[in-house]
Amino acid sequence: MVAIYVLLGLMIVGAIVAIEVKNLLSAVVALGTVGLMMSILFLLMKAPDVAITLLVVEILAVIILIRATIKRDVEVPEEKDRPIGGLIALAFLLVLTLVSAGAFGELPPFGEPQMRVASYYLDQGYSLEGEPGGTGAANVVASVILDYRAYDTLGEATVLFTAVVGVLAVMRKVGRKKDRLATAKEPTEEGGSA
Amino acid sequence: MTWILICAIFVVGLWGITHQANMVKKVMGLSIANSAIILLFVYYGSLSGTTAPIEGSGDPMVDPLPQALMLTAIVVAVCVMSLALVIVYRLYQRFGTLDIRGVERGAWKLND
Amino acid sequence: MTEGLVVWVMLAPLLGAVTALLGKLLRPLQRPLSILGTASLAVPAVILTLLLGPVMSGESLRYALGGWPEPYGISLVLDGISWFSCAITTVIAAAVALFSLGRRRYEAGYFFFLLIMVAGMYGVALTGDLFTLFVSFEVVAVTVYVLIAWEETDTGLAASYKYLILSTVGILFFLFGIFLVYRDLGVLSISLISRALAEAGGVRNTRFMHLALAFLCGGIGVRTAFIPFHTWLPEAHAYAPHPISAMLSGAMIKVSFFALVRVVLEFGGTYLFELLMWIGAVTALAAVLSALAQSDVKRLLAYHSISQLGYVLAVFGAGSALALTASFSHALNHALFKSLLFLTVGAAVSFTGHRNIHRIPPLGRTMPLFSAAFFAGALSISGIPPFNGFASKGLITTGMEGSAAYPLLWVTSFLTIASFIKLSRIFLPGPRRAGTTPSSGNSNQGSVPGILQTSVVTVLAILCLGTGMFGGSMAHGLYRIIHGTAPDAIPRLFSAKKLLGVLPAVLLGTAAFVGVSTQWGRQIAGRIRRMAPELRTVLLFFFVGLLVFAVVAY
Numbered sequence: 001m002v003a004i005y006v007l008l009g010l011m012i013v014g015a016i017v018a019i020e021v022k023n024l025l026s027a028v029v030a031l032g033t034v035g036l037m038m039s040i041l042f043l044l045m046k047a048p049d050v051a052i053t054l055l056v057v058e059i060l061a062v063i064i065l066i067r068a069t070i071k072r073d074v075e076v077p078e079e080k081d082r083p084i085g086g087l088i089a090l091a092f093l094l095v096l097t098l099v100s101a102g103a104f105g106e107l108p109p110f111g112e113p114q115m116r117v118a119s120y121y122l123d124q125g126y127s128l129e130g131e132p133g134g135t136g137a138a139n140v141v142a143s144v145i146l147d148y149r150a151y152d153t154l155g156e157a158t159v160l161f162t163a164v165v166g167v168l169a170v171m172r173k174v175g176r177k178k179d180r181l182a183t184a185k186e187p188t189e190e191g192g193s194a
Numbered sequence: 195m196t197w198i199l200i201c202a203i204f205v206v207g208l209w210g211i212t213h214q215a216n217m218v219k220k221v222m223g224l225s226i227a228n229s230a231i232i233l234l235f236v237y238y239g240s241l242s243g244t245t246a247p248i249e250g251s252g253d254p255m256v257d258p259l260p261q262a263l264m265l266t267a268i269v270v271a272v273c274v275m276s277l278a279l280v281i282v283y284r285l286y287q288r289f290g291t292l293d294i295r296g297v298e299r300g301a302w303k304l305n306d
Numbered sequence: 307m308t309e310g311l312v313v314w315v316m317l318a319p320l321l322g323a324v325t326a327l328l329g330k331l332l333r334p335l336q337r338p339l340s341i342l343g344t345a346s347l348a349v350p351a352v353i354l355t356l357l358l359g360p361v362m363s364g365e366s367l368r369y370a371l372g373g374w375p376e377p378y379g380i381s382l383v384l385d386g387i388s389w390f391s392c393a394i395t396t397v398i399a400a401a402v403a404l405f406s407l408g409r410r411r412y413e414a415g416y417f418f419f420l421l422i423m424v425a426g427m428y429g430v431a432l433t434g435d436l437f438t439l440f441v442s443f444e445v446v447a448v449t450v451y452v453l454i455a456w457e458e459t460d461t462g463l464a465a466s467y468k469y470l471i472l473s474t475v476g477i478l479f480f481l482f483g484i485f486l487v488y489r490d491l492g493v494l495s496i497s498l499i500s501r502a503l504a505e506a507g508g509v510r511n512t513r514f515m516h517l518a519l520a521f522l523c524g525g526i527g528v529r530t531a532f533i534p535f536h537t538w539l540p541e542a543h544a545y546a547p548h549p550i551s552a553m554l555s556g557a558m559i560k561v562s563f564f565a566l567v568r569v570v571l572e573f574g575g576t577y578l579f580e581l582l583m584w585i586g587a588v589t590a591l592a593a594v595l596s597a598l599a600q601s602d603v604k605r606l607l608a609y610h611s612i613s614q615l616g617y618v619l620a621v622f623g624a625g626s627a628l629a630l631t632a633s634f635s636h637a638l639n640h641a642l643f644k645s646l647l648f649l650t651v652g653a654a655v656s657f658t659g660h661r662n663i664h665r666i667p668p669l670g671r672t673m674p675l676f677s678a679a680f681f682a683g684a685l686s687i688s689g690i691p692p693f694n695g696f697a698s699k700g701l702i703t704t705g706m707e708g709s710a711a712y713p714l715l716w717v718t719s720f721l722t723i724a725s726f727i728k729l730s731r732i733f734l735p736g737p738r739r740a741g742t743t744p745s746s747g748n749s750n751q752g753s754v755p756g757i758l759q760t761s762v763v764t765v766l767a768i769l770c771l772g773t774g775m776f777g778g779s780m781a782h783g784l785y786r787i788i789h790g791t792a793p794d795a796i797p798r799l800f801s802a803k804k805l806l807g808v809l810p811a812v813l814l815g816t817a818a819f820v821g822v823s824t825q826w827g828r829q830i831a832g833r834i835r836r837m838a839p840e841l842r843t844v845l846l847f848f849f850v851g852l853l854v855f856a857v858v859a860y
Contacts, residue, residue, distance in 0.1 A: 163273030
């Protein structure tokens with residue numbers, strides 16, 4: 001329990017550093033520590049699948065992406081204007097937190113309503129292939145994402161694929177743009193992107 | 195207690211989105227706020243058991259559904275963020291600045 | 307058997323998208339593959355027609371994916387609302403895809419994103435599960451981010467970034483709402499949530515489901531774009547490629563609106579009705595005032611999208627069965643005439659290379675069919691009989707009878723007329739212009755619309771006229787689709803009283819137009835135009851809106 005508090009505290013510190021520090025590279029490093037703390041937290045919270053995914057996805061993908069997309073010597077203009085706007089924002093965030101605090105204060109004791117679906121998964125998850133209701137998977141999370149809720153996974157895969165094609169589409173036009181400038185004012189497009 | 199800390203992370207993320215003028219910092223804010231939501235799901239799912247939801251030991255297992263949902267949410271969030279960063283990169287090429295105010299001043303030609 | 311068909315509504319455009327993308331690998335086949343991908347939209351069209359019968363008799367078809375029953379697996383639900391939502395998507399998507407096929411500058415990748423977006427919208431319409439709703443929203447969003455920035459203009463990229471930040475913040479709160487729901491009720495299926503809430507005695511009697519509902523509404527609200535969540539829309543719709551603007555305005559915000567309707571109705575959030583009605587009325591009025599002040603033609607149309615959505619929302623808030631029909635009918639009509647307007651005005655922008663209303667020369671003689679189609683759309687949105695805007699605005703009048711918010715909508719109606727008098731100058735008869743004028747090096751310039759584009763626009767114009775002339779029977783059919791029963795009475799649309807009611811609106815509209823054209827009016831317009839808020843202010847709007855939705859339950 002203490003470990004969770006400590007890790008959460010470190011996450012908060014890391015998050016504040018990531019947001020407030022001026023140097024972008026330091027911010028990226030801070031964000032990386034936040035991701036690392038979080039995947040350790042997931043291990044403590046008995047969620048190894050999430051921890052592994054986060055480790056791969058968050059730390060690798062986000063860090064590499066930020067590192068690759070931002071050039072080394074970007075000047076970051078840091079003219080902070082109108083603290084009033086920021087204060088109002090903070091006030092709203094606090095109000096919002098308080099509103100949800102009221103809600104969390106009344107959380108039901110853990111047990112009944114929440115486990116309605118989960119207990120079915122846990123009971124049925126491991127029954128063998130032939131039996132009704134079972135998926136034959138030892139890892140219940142896998143059985144949920146790949147069988148019971150396969151539809152979400154289809155959507156997830158669609159998002160992933162679309163995002164990859166989208167990133168390529170937006171980035172590739174850089175090259176195309178240069179070509180266009182080179183061959184000055186030729187009626188462009190028609191054949192599509194390279 | 196735990197949820198207060200998680201909400202604090204969420205607020206820090208939102209603060210970054212609203213207050214930072216730097217477009218990359220806004221995307222980082224999104225990432226942090228999203229992490230808080232994911233933690234919230236997994237944390238409350240973990241209260242109901244003592245072992246990971248993998249068959250074996252026979253101890254009570256934690257709720258597998260939030261974990262499954264969050265696997266999807268993580269991937270979706272990373273996709274959105276990578277797109278955001280690519281767009282930021284292109285905007286930086288065009289406007290020569292990462293400051294959202296500069297970009298907005300340059301982009302909307304409202305006095306035309 | 308029939309239930310199994312529902313899944314193919316979604317899968318067909320997904321497969322079509324992949325087919326279109328193959329064109330990137332097989333260069334010579336690019337165009338046939340794009341056409342083949344677009345043709346996949348025929349599958350949902352056929353399926354929806356086949357299933358119209360059961361839907362009209364009040365059945366709701368459920369298809370449990372993989373055979374897992376509801377709380378454990380995910381179901382697709384095809385009832386009246388989702389059928390209607392899918393139908394609008396299909397019509398607009400088909401029109402937009404055909405229109406895009408007519409221009410060679412849109413290639414394989416473009417159709418890929420367009421079709422994925424359509425598949426995502428079917429997902430939003432059909433899913434019976436909250437988390438799948440989130441995933442579908444994100445599928446749509448990811449494609450929209452790319453498509454807004456497709457022409458890689460400065461404005462397009464900036465608009466895309468703005469929409470990305472705002473909608474992702476919205477979807478974060480949506481996820482938060484899902485967390486609260488799962489935490490409290492332990493299920494994610496919308497129909498089971500509805501049942502659980504009914505057992506608990508309504509949203510207000512539960513511990514914090516009203517908070518969850520507020521977060522869900524805020525998340526969907528960003529996609530639906532009503533005040534105060536509307537701020538991304540003017541830029542995104544104005545600076546996207548023209549067919550995409552038509553798609554966003556015509557279909558995407560409608561589909562999100564139907565998702566909002568479903569969530570609010572299934573959660574039993576009737577206490578939100580009055581709030582939604584006022585938000586809708588204020589949205590309609592405020593947006594039309596901004597529209598009147600714009601000089602950029604597409605921005606003007608974008609503000610009208612917000613304004614017309616205000617109508618749809620306001621009459622939904624009136625709450626009666628007839629009001630729901632009126633709301634849906636206006637949503638359909640708006641989808642038709644607004645995509646028509648975006649396509650025609652977009653063609654004018656492509657042709658001349660200008661966006662400013664005063665710089666586009668009158669094009670009436672140059673593109674006669676487009677002008678005729680534009681005027682059909684303009685008369686529809688202004689509510690002039692016998693076009694469809696008149697029909698659904700008549701229904702809205704009946705649906706909102708006696709409500710205090712109605713005067714706002716009435717003012718909106720004549721301001722709408724004023725701003726379309728202003729816009730229509732670009733399609734007035736003027737000197738003929740030559741086809742291509744590649745003077746300024748702008749590659750967009752001088753492209754004359756081809757035969758495919760002209761026919762798409764013509765068909766949309768005829769649809770606008772047709773749904774107006776047969777407005778009574780349309781409303782009748784719509785009522786049966788939504789409620790599954792025949793209506794008691796649909797008010798007569800073309801009564802003398804209603805026809806006469808158009809006159810004062812036209813007169814006042816003309817007066818308002820003259821007022822705006824004066825020196826003084828122009829100054830005010832310029833001031834309103836420059837009021838476009840920054841991103842930070844916009845985010846504050848979002849939090850205020852969220853707070854309003856949360857507080858109204860108490």
